[in-house]
Every structure is written in structure tokens, then in C-alpha cells.
Amino acid sequence: MKVTFKIWRQENSKTKGELKSYFVDGITEDMSLLEALDHLNEKLVLKGESVIAYDYDCREGICGQCGVFINGRAHGPHDNITTCQLHMRSFKDNDTIIIEPWRAKAFPIVKDLIVDRSAFDRIIEHGGYISAKTGTAPEANAILIPKEVSDKAMDAAACIGCGACVATCKNSSAALFTAAKLNHLNRLPQGKAEQHQRVREMTWQMKEEGFGSCTFTGACEVECPEGISITNIAELNARNILSNLLG
Numbered sequence: 519m520k521v522t523f524k525i526w527r528q529e530n531s532k533t534k535g536e537l538k539s540y541f542v543d544g545i546t547e548d549m550s551l552l553e554a555l556d557h558l559n560e561k562l563v564l565k566g567e568s569v570i571a572y573d574y575d576c577r578e579g580i581c582g583q584c585g586v587f588i589n590g591r592a593h594g595p596h597d598n599i600t601t602c603q604l605h606m607r608s609f610k611d612n613d614t615i616i617i618e619p620w621r622a623k624a625f626p627i628v629k630d631l632i633v634d635r636s637a638f639d640r641i642i643e644h645g646g647y648i649s650a651k652t653g654t655a656p657e658a659n660a661i662l663i664p665k666e667v668s669d670k671a672m673d674a675a676a677c678i679g680c681g682a683c684v685a686t687c688k689n690s691s692a693a694l695f696t697a698a699k700l701n702h703l704n705r706l707p708q709g710k711a712e713q714h715q716r717v718r719e720m721t722w723q724m725k726e727e728g729f730g731s732c733t734f735t736g737a738c739e740v741e742c743p744e745g746i747s748i749t750n751i752a753e754l755n756a757r758n759i760l761s762n763l764l765g
């Protein structure tokens with residue numbers, strides 16, 4: 519297969535960027551998109567040119583590091599997968615594939631396709647944990663949790679923090695990320711003791727980081743590789759009102 523990549527090149531957040539074209543042959547349908555970029559980078563090294571910077575860790579859809587826009591869609595043309603799970607068989611021979619970084623004020627560009635998503639880490643630092651000492655593992659039946667409650671908590675816990683929700687939202691809102699991280703703890707008995715403080719502090723930090731407000735367009739749910747529902751945001755809003763009332 520041969521394709522033309524149009525890839526965003528930018529030295530850092532202070533410089534201007536631009537799309538640059540790279541014609542690449544020798545690609546197979548079984549390569550992932552990241553492997554095709556590895557292949558392109560090997561060619562750039564041989565030519566003595568600067569390699570394209572892109573982020574990844576697991577390459578298995580787990581870590582959330584790899585997100586980019588591919589032909590205008592977060593993580594590419596398919597629903598419910600990450601960029602590293604996208605294979606070149608999703609494209610045709612001679613296709614042009616445009617690859618751009620996440621674009622949001624709270625995610626400044628580090629280089630080329632890599633953005634700084636540490637704003638998410640700072641939101642987690644404001645309550646995305648349980649601080650009570652847990653001691654040794656309790657007997658499995660000591661805390662009974664209804665199946666539907668644990669299922670809903672696990673659905674929210676599936677968030678991998680990739681940032682597609684922010685990048686695809688016209689307001690650059692982090693409401694889906696924050697809601698998922700809050701709800702998976704607040705739905706379980708272990709998270710209840712700190713639930714109101716967690717809601718207040720994580721939503722406060724979300725605003726501090728410069729993310730926009732949620733206007734409930736639903737774009738985040740569509741592009742989330744884990745299919746996390748925007749009902750999480752509705753629950754976050756309800757919890758926010760409750761937390762403020764309860765001080």
C-alpha cells in the first residue's frame with residue numbers, strides 16, 4: 519500500500535505549525551497506523567530529517583496516550599477504538615490521511631502530534647482517589663454491592679483519559695472525563711465518605727485548568743473510545759448541586 523500522510527508539524531506551543539505531506543510506500547494492511555508512522559520515521563531518519571513526534575505507550579487501547587485527529591475524527595474513522603487500534607486496512611491504496619494533534623487550550627502542544635494532558639492529572643489529584651486507609655483486603659462479601667451499581671461504576675471506570683472528549687467538544691469541555699472519574703468512585707460504598715468534597719474539588723480544578731463548559735452536545739460520547747455515556751455528566755451536575763447544598 520502507498521498513502522500520503524499530511525501531518526501537523528510544530529516545534530512547540532510557542533511556534534507556528536503547519537501540515538506537511540509525506541508520500542509513503544511499503545505499508546501493509548496489517549500495520550497499525552502507529553506502525554505506519556514508525557515506518558515513515560525510519561525513512562526520515564535515513565534521510566537525516568527530523569522524525570515526527572507522536573505519543574503512545576501500550577498500543578493496546580489501555581493507556582490513552584495515543585490520541586490524534588485522523589481525517590477530522592478523534593481516533594479515526596471507527597467508533598470505540600483508540601488510534602493505536604486503528605489498522606491501515608481501514609484506508610485505501612493512494613489515500614490521503616490527515617493527522618493532527620488534539621486541539622484545546624488546556625492541552626498545549628509539546629511537539630508535532632504530542633500534547634500536554636497533565637491538566638487531567640491535576641484534576642485527578644483533586645479527588646480521583648480514596649484516601650481512607652484500607653488495611654488488608656477484606657473478605658469479599660463483607661461489603662455487598664448491587665450488581666447494577668458495580669456495573670455502572672465499572673462503566674465509568676473504563677475511562678482511559680485519552681482526551682478525545684475534550685478535543686472533539688466545541689467548548690473543549692472536560693465534563694465527561696471528570697464525571698467518569700468522579701462517578702466510578704462516588705457510586706461505590708468505599709467512595710461515599712469523601713463524595714461531596716471530591717465533587718467540589720475536582721469540578722473546581724476542571725474550571726481552573728481552562729476547560730470550557732458543557733453544553734451537552736453529546737460529541738464526547740460519540741468519540742469516546744470506551745463509549746462512556748453522557749448520562750455521567752447529568753449525574754455529575756446533580757451531584758454538584760447536592761454537594762453545594764450540603765456544604
Ligand code: FES
Binds near residue numbers: 573
Ligand atoms: S497507546 Fe495506549 S491506548 Fe493507544
